Each structure stands twice: as structure tokens, then as C-alpha cells.
Amino acid sequence: MNARAIDLATVRTWPAAETEDRDGWLHLASGGVTGRVNAVWPIDWRGADVEAAIDAAEAWLAARALPARFKLTDGAYAPLDLAERLARRGYEAVTPTLIMTAPIRARAAPDDVALSDAMPAAFDAVLRAVSADVAEYEERRGIALRAPQPAAFATMAREGQTLAIGMSAACGDLAGLYLMRTAPEARRQGRARKVFGALMARAHQWGARTAFLQVEADNAPAIALYESEGFTALSTYRFWRKP
Numbered sequence: 401m402n403a404r405a406i407d408l409a410t411v412r413t414w415p416a417a418e419t420e421d422r423d424g425w426l427h428l429a430s431g432g433v434t435g436r437v438n439a440v441w442p443i444d445w446r447g448a449d450v451e452a453a454i455d456a457a458e459a460w461l462a463a464r465a466l467p468a469r470f471k472l473t474d475g476a477y478a479p480l481d482l483a484e485r486l487a488r489r490g491y492e493a494v495t496p497t498l499i500m501t502a503p504i505r506a507r508a509a510p511d512d513v514a515l516s517d518a519m520p521a522a523f524d525a526v527l528r529a530v531s532a533d534v535a536e537y538e539e540r541r542g543i544a545l546r547a548p549q550p551a552a553f554a555t556m557a558r559e560g561q562t563l564a565i566g567m568s569a570a571c572g573d574l575a576g577l578y579l580m581r582t583a584p585e586a587r588r589q590g591r592a593r594k595v596f597g598a599l600m601a602r603a604h605q606w607g608a609r610t611a612f613l614q615v616e617a618d619n620a621p622a623i624a625l626y627e628s629e630g631f632t633a634l635s636t637y638r639f640w641r642k643p
């Protein structure tokens with residue numbers, strides 16, 4: 401498994417509102433809130449003039465009221481001198497984020513986690529409650545609603561109140577894990593681990609054999625959870641932006 405394959409599966413399973421392939425660079429635009437879906441992913445390079453392509457990428461984003469932003473994954477961007485070119489233009493690299501993978505094994509699904517192939521209202525409510533603001537909620541919700549099948553939305557409730565959610569969507573034998581959220585007051589009681597277990601049991605039924613996710617490098621609680629479930633870091637990506 402390589403980082404390029406995971407990046408391509410991420411674009412498929414966590415779909416931006418708009419995706420355009422321009423000479424191998426994927427241009428993604430959504431609501432302008434989160435980085436991944438509002439950036440240029442230079443995954444392949446089939447063009448002739450890199451500097452002109454950077455100009456065109458900046459213009460493409462600006463036309464959508466988005467700031468200049470490139471997402472460079474270590475070992476999976478092209479051309480190889482793109483980081484140096486962006487640095488020469490004054491770009492800086494921010495928000496290092498781990499791309500983690502783990503094998504998916506058959507397992508029994510926990511019986512206290514509900515799974516649905518469409519987003520249930522309880523999932524939506526938790527997502528809204530844990531989002532920083534309405535714009536972030538709407539952007540993430542829109543992406544989750546666009547996710548292709550097979551997909552699964554997990555909710556875990558206690559006494560009628562949903563306290564933890566998570567979702568997965570697969571592309572071939574790769575299953576992406578997204579929106580793992582536990583209500584702040586309900587954390588550290590094993591809920592995310594159960595949500596994860598339910599999603600992985602379902603992903604195995606789909607035939608997916610490798611799970612992947614992205615987690616910001618300073619998110620120690622989430623990384624601890626994923627490492628305890630067998631995930632290891634495959635690569636790191638950073639956003640290159642103008643200060």
C-alpha cells in the first residue's frame with residue numbers, strides 16, 4: 401500500500417463538492433472551511449509548465465473565494481520539486497497530518513452500536529453538536545452525504561442519547577474512516593473503540609482489507625486510539641499556504 405493509493409481513495413470516499421483533474425493535479429473545492437476539500441492535490445503531473453500550473457491553481461481557488469492551498473503528501477506528489485517551488489513563492493507548510501493504515505480483520509460487531517448505510521438523524525445531531533460552527537458542520541455533512549456506497553454510519557447511544565459517531569466509506573479493498581466523534585462528556589469510556597469495531601466489522605463484510613484515516617499529528621487522543629487498534633503511520637501530508 402502506498403500513500404498515493406490512499407490519497408486517491410480519500411478523494412473518492414471523502415468527496416469535495418467540486419473535483420477537477422488538471423494535468424494530474426486534483427483541484428478540490430467545497431465550503432471553504434476544512435483543508436482537505438478546499439485545496440489542490442498534486443498527485444500526478446502531466447503538464448508542461450509547473451509555474452503556470454501553480455498560477456492557474458491559485459486562480460482556480462481564488463475564483464471560488466478560496467485561499468491558495470496545496471496538499472502535499474510525503475512521497476506522493478508531483479513534480480518532485482513542487483515543495484521548493486512553493487517555498488520560493490513564499491508558501492509555508494502547516495498542519496502536519498498523519499496518514500495511517502491498518503489491516504482489516506474479521507471481527508464480531510459490538511451489539512450496542514447501530515450501523516446504517518445512510519446518515520441517521522442521531523448521527524447528524526452529534527455532528528452538529530461537536531462542530532465548531534455551522535459552516536464546519538455543513539461542509540462535513542455535505543461530504544458525508546456525498547460519500548459513495550458502500551458506506552456505514554455508526555451511532556452509539558445510552559439512555560436514548562447518542563454519544564459517539566463514526567463513519568466509513570470504501571473504495572475497492574480500501575475503507576476510509578471519518579468523523580470519529582465522542583461527545584466531550586462521554587469520552588474515555590470506550591465508545592470510540594466500539595464505534596470503530598462496528599465499522600471495521602462492516603468494512604470486512606464489504607471485502608475491504610485495509611483501513612485508512614488521516615489524523616492531525618498533534619491529536620494525541622485520536623492517535624492513541626488508532627495505534628491501539630493496529631494503525632501505523634504510512635505518510636504525512638501538509639498544507640502549503642501563503643502566510
Ligand SMILES: CC(C)(COP(=O)(O)OP(=O)(O)OC[C@H]1O[C@@H](n2cnc3c(N)ncnc32)[C@H](O)[C@@H]1OP(=O)(O)O)[C@@H](O)C(=O)NCCC(=O)NCCS
Nearest residue numbers: 580581582587588589590591592593615621622624625628
Ligand atoms: C478521539 C475520540 C473520538 C476518542 O473517543 P473516546 O470515546 O474518548 O475514545 P475511547 O474511550 O474509546 O478510547 C479508546 C482508546 O483511545 C485512547 N485514548 C482516547 N482518549 C485518549 C486521551 N485523551 N489520551 C490518551 N489516550 C486516549 C486510549 O488508548 C483509549 O483506550 P483506554 O481508555 O483503554 O486507554 C475523542 O477524543 C474525540 O471525539 N475527539 C475529538 C474529535 C477527534 O479528534 N476525532 C478524531 C479525528 S481523526
